[in-house]
Amino acid sequence: VQLQASGGGLVQGGGSLRLSCAASGRTFSRDGMGWFRQAPGKEREFVAGISWNGDRTFYSDSVKGRFTISRDNAKNTVYLQMNSLKPEDTAVYYCAKSLLFTPESKSGTYDAWGQGTLVTVSS
Numbered sequence: 001v002q003l004q005a006s007g008g009g010l011v012q013g014g015g016s017l018r019l020s021c022a023a024s025g026r027t028f029s030r031d032g033m034g035w036f037r038q039a040p041g042k043e044r045e046f047v048a049g050i051s052w053n054g055d056r057t058f059y060s061d062s063v064k065g066r067f068t069i070s071r072d073n074a075k076n077t078v079y080l081q082m083n084s085l086k087p088e089d090t091a092v093y094y095c096a097k098s099l100l101f102t103p104e105s106k107s108g109t110y111d112a113w114g115q116g117t118l119v120t121v122s123s
Contacts, residue, residue, distance in 0.1 A: 001023050001026050001031075001040065001096055001112050002023070002025045003021055003022070003047075003096070003097065003113065003114035003115075004022045004024070005020070005021045005094065005116060005117040006019070006020050006112055006117055007019040007088075007116035008092075008117030008119045009118075009120070010120045010121075010122065011120070011121055011122070012121070012122050013086055013087055013121055013122060015121070016081070016082060016083045016085065017051050017082045017083050018079060018080070018081050019079065019080040019082065019095075019117060020077055020078070020118075021079070021080075021114055022075075023077070023078075024043055024076065027073070027074075027076060028073075028076055028082060028118075029073040030050045030052050031101070032097075033049065033050050033071060033078045033095065033098060034046065034050070034095070034105075034110060035048045035049075035069060035078075035093060035095055035096075036055070036093070036095075036096060036107060037089075037091035037092065037093045037094065037119075038091055038092050038094070039090060044107060045060065046060055046105035046106075046107070047059070047063055047067065047080070047093070048060070048063065048067055048068075048080060049083075049098070049104070050069045050070065050071050050078065050103070051101060051102045051103070052101045054071050056102055057069050057070075057117065058103065060105070063082075065105070066082065066083050066084045067081065067083070068083075069081075078095055079114065080093070085120065085121045086121060087123045089119060089121050090119060090120050090121050091118075092096070092116040092117065092118050092119075093116060093117050093118075094113055094114055094115075095114040096110035096114070097111060097113075098111075
């Protein structure tokens with residue numbers, strides 16, 4: 001499966017962005033999916049995950065209550081709605097396909113990654 005992330009950009013603090021991750025090559029409707037991010041000089045970190053059918057979602061403490069992950073299996077697309085953005089959310093955001101029906105936060109449990117989309121939040 002190939003993953004294509006989009007929707008990044010420059011936004012003021014307090015603003016919103018919606019990232020999309022389109023899958024091609026095969027359906028991902030039986031796969032858990034996740035979003036990660038990597039800020040300059042920092043390690044890649046888990047942001048959010050969603051189970052294969054969308055009935056379970058998971059968030060890091062740093063984004064809980066501000067970000068929402070969702071999916072549309074008919075469109076082979078996963079979304080990350082980001083509200084109340086802060087400068088510390090600035091990073092390259094990656095979508096990834098989990099090896100599991102219900103994703104975990106460990107990057108080693110994902111076997112396909114998108115190319116990343118840059119989100120920059122100004123203060």
